[in-house]
Amino acid sequence: MRILGIDPGLQNTGFGVVDALGHELQYVASGTISTTHLPRGDLPARLKVLFQGIAEVRGRYQPHAAAVEIVFVNANPQATLLLGQARGACVTALVAGELPVAEYTALQMKQAVAGYGKAGKAEVQEMVKRLLRLPGLPGKDAADALGLAITHAHAGQAMARIAQATQTSRRSTGMYKAGRTY
Numbered sequence: 601m602r603i604l605g606i607d608p609g610l611q612n613t614g615f616g617v618v619d620a621l622g623h624e625l626q627y628v629a630s631g632t633i634s635t636t637h638l639p640r641g642d643l644p645a646r647l648k649v650l651f652q653g654i655a656e657v658r659g660r661y662q663p664h665a666a667a668v669e670i671v672f673v674n675a676n677p678q679a680t681l682l683l684g685q686a687r688g689a690c691v692t693a694l695v696a697g698e699l700p701v702a703e704y705t706a707l708q709m710k711q712a713v714a715g716y717g718k719a720g721k722a723e724v725q726e727m728v729k730r731l732l733r734l735p736g737l738p739g740k741d742a743a744d745a746l747g748l749a750i751t752h753a754h755a756g757q758a759m760a761r762i763a764q765a766t767q768t769s770r771r772s773t774g775m776y777k778a779g780r781t782y
Contacts, residue, residue, distance in 0.1 A: 602628065604663035605749030606654065606694070607741050608671070608687040611636050613650055614741025617661045618732065620753035627732040629661060630742035643682070647689040654693035666694045667752035669744065670703045704751050709744065712751040 607614035612635075617628035633653035635646040658666075671687050674680045694701050707717040714727045725743040729736070731750060738746060 601665065601753070602661065602663045603749040603752050604658065604661065604666045604694075604699070605745040605747065605752070606666060606668045606690050607744035607748060608650075608669060608683065608690045609741060610646060610650075610682050610686040612741050613653070613686065613690060614739070614743070614745035615654070615657050616738070616742055616746030616749050617657075617663060618746060618749045618753060625732060625750060625753055627734060627746075630738050630746055632739060632741045633657075643685065647685060650686055650689040651693045654690050655697065658694060658697045658699060663699065665752060666699050666701045667748040668694070668701055668703050669709065669748055670705045672705070702752050704748055704755075706744075708755075709747045709751045712754055713747040 601620045603618055603620060605614075605616040605618070607616075613633045614630070615633065616630040619626040619628055633650060635649045638645050638649065668687065668691055671680065671683050674683075691701055704712075710719040710724060711717040713719075713731065714723045716723070719727075721740050721743070724747050725737045725740065728734070728738055728743045728746045728750065732746065737743070
């Protein structure tokens with residue numbers, strides 16, 4: 601199964617693609633989509649770049665599933681709103697291509713990749729490098745995106761079984777304790 605991980609950001613959105621062959625993971629591609637060349641105040645143009653960039657990555661690598669980081673409220677509410685809009689553009693680009701999207705928190709990704717939910721960026725980069733047997737460290741945003749893809753490769757099947765089992769017993773929609781799947 602080919603998995604596309606997305607670490608959304610308004611200035612830089614990381615993406616990472618891995619193939620999961622049973623328990624074996626294989627690196628396919630990673631990188632960032634940047635909007636820093638655009639004026640900071642031109643939010644629609646930045647969202648368009650993110651949407652088109654994710655759609656291009658989706659089309660180029662033909663993933664079977666996607667994993668996106670869940671955004672939490674920061675100290676700055678305005679920054680949180682802007683990040684949420686960037687994340688929305690990314691998720692929309694994925695679902696517009698009929699791609700199933702799973703969501704994980706940064707804590708869940710760090711726990712799955714580094715074994716510690718409060719691991720730093722450098723620790724995540726190093727563990728992604730080791731898990732995927734990369735010759736060098738991936739960039740910070742790309743490492744987080746690869747980490748999300750790795751998390752989904754490990755947790756995705758279990759999440760799907762939980763979702764299937766709880767669909768009939770659930771009375772209202774909401775977030776699973778371990779993440780969300782659409």
